[in-house]
Amino acid sequence: MEGDNKVAQGVKELIYSKYINTDLKENKGENKLALVLEYLKRDLIAADFKWSLFISATHSFRYDSCLRPFPSMYLKDDVKDIDLMKEDIFKIPALTHLVKFLKDSEKYQVEASTIDLLYWVLIQQKEPTLKSIPNSEFDNVLKLVQSELFARRPDYIFKVEYCRESMMERTWTSIKENNETLFAYHGSRLENFHSILNFGLQNKNTLFGQGIYLSSELLVALPYSQNGCGWGKSLIGPELGVVALCEMIDHPTINCQSRDGSTDKSRTETEDSVVGEVPHKFYLVPNSDLVRVRYLLVYSTTPPYMHNQLESRTFFGWLKKHKSATVLFAYITMLASVGVSIWLKPTNIFNYFTK
Structure with a gap:
């Protein structure tokens, strides 16, 4: 347990040191990005569902009544900037990918406004929990x-x-x-x-x-x-x-x-x-x-039982399922490309037609 806490703390420190946008700092110095990551890791399916409910209310033509409470950062002079919020929502990847991005903050950058929104929905609206x-x-x-x-x-x-x-x-x-x-x-x-x-x-x-x-x-x-x-x-x-x-x-x-x-x-x-x-x-x-x-x-x-079936029907799903065949195909393709590149050298083409 103590080891897990140290790892979690290390993740927070790493993210905090790389993600310098001051808008993500809490009053007590906590980092919203790290807290969102920990929340997603705790119960990803429940977080996904809670976020989906928020999205459904956002896209309703009755959002004035369905989207209660409304994120305060999109209120300007008591006017709800629903279009700006939808732009930020569009930038958020699938949560499985988001977890990867947040873990590797050196490689991926996440906009502060999207983290603010995720933090508001998943953590700030803390009651009830799912x-x-x-x-x-x-x-x-x-x-x-x-x-x-x-x-x-x-x-x-x-x-x-x-x-x-x-x-x-x-x-x-x-x-x-x-x-x-x-x-x-x-x-x-x-x-x-x-x-x-x-x-x-x-x-x-x-x-x-x-x-x-x-x-x-x-x-x-x-x-x-x-x-x-x-x-x-x-x-x-x-x-x-x-x-x-x-x-x-x-x-x-x-x-x-x-x-x-x-x-x-x-x-x-x-x-x-x-x-x-x-x-x-x-x-x-x-x-x-x-x-x-x-x-x-x-x-x-x-x-649930259909997710793997649907994924396997796609090209990338097939590649994921047949890893050995994918590696073999890639190797053959590489050899073929090398052979073609050698054959296409001007000297080889000239020699072929002057035999």
Whole structure:
């Protein structure tokens, strides 16, 4: 452990000594570039997903409402310079390549504005944090909700962790003390999740009344989570769909059908409902203080098992897969080029035609 810390510190010192832009210095002398590198190394897939959510909000035509919070360095006289931010986003390579660049700062240079933006998204927006869940633990997560209908298994699952001392978490804990909790799903467009993670789920006004809609069936939530455009360089795919697995407090103000088989109808209909009772399998939560996002289920148009297949279909993917053949081909090409260059000497050509 001590050795790892020394290596990490050495990386920070190396990068700091080579990357002299003073805009990257923290008030305490810490280096944003080194901190971004350490963050990426800790959980690259989770960092990639968090960045993809930010990108999706950025490219939404509703970015004024989706991109909350907004990076302050792109605010000029209270005007959001979204075009300048998109220019900086375009400069950022795939995160696997970025890790390589940041490790070898003598060879590669990274613009300060791009590091500032990555630092703001990945580190400065520190709550909540995302943690990738291994595939072997997917069933344990999905068992939190007792669903009856079959639904497609997610390609990725990320755990959402909050700081216990945050105002939102303390409010949740105080309400939860005398109430049980249960889990349910909430579907939303990809572009909304940057804001959802930072501000919680927001009320919607529909036919059954105003509130946050959840369902005990993943199959019911999925249609509300249609695939949206994320980041074209993402490790998990450029198009994603996300369903939030939420924990909610079983508070009397939540509207739902009876779950114990009783005929009690006191919680089945809201005062502002237009069409009557809340349907079976649905929960209508009156405010965000009663619900917390615990996991994000992610569906990709290019799921994990396809990444290697897609890569192998490309020319560079073939070269990577057939290294021995590539080396042999390169050697033969070199010999052939040497032979051709010798034959093409003027003296050789003259001798050939004057024999």
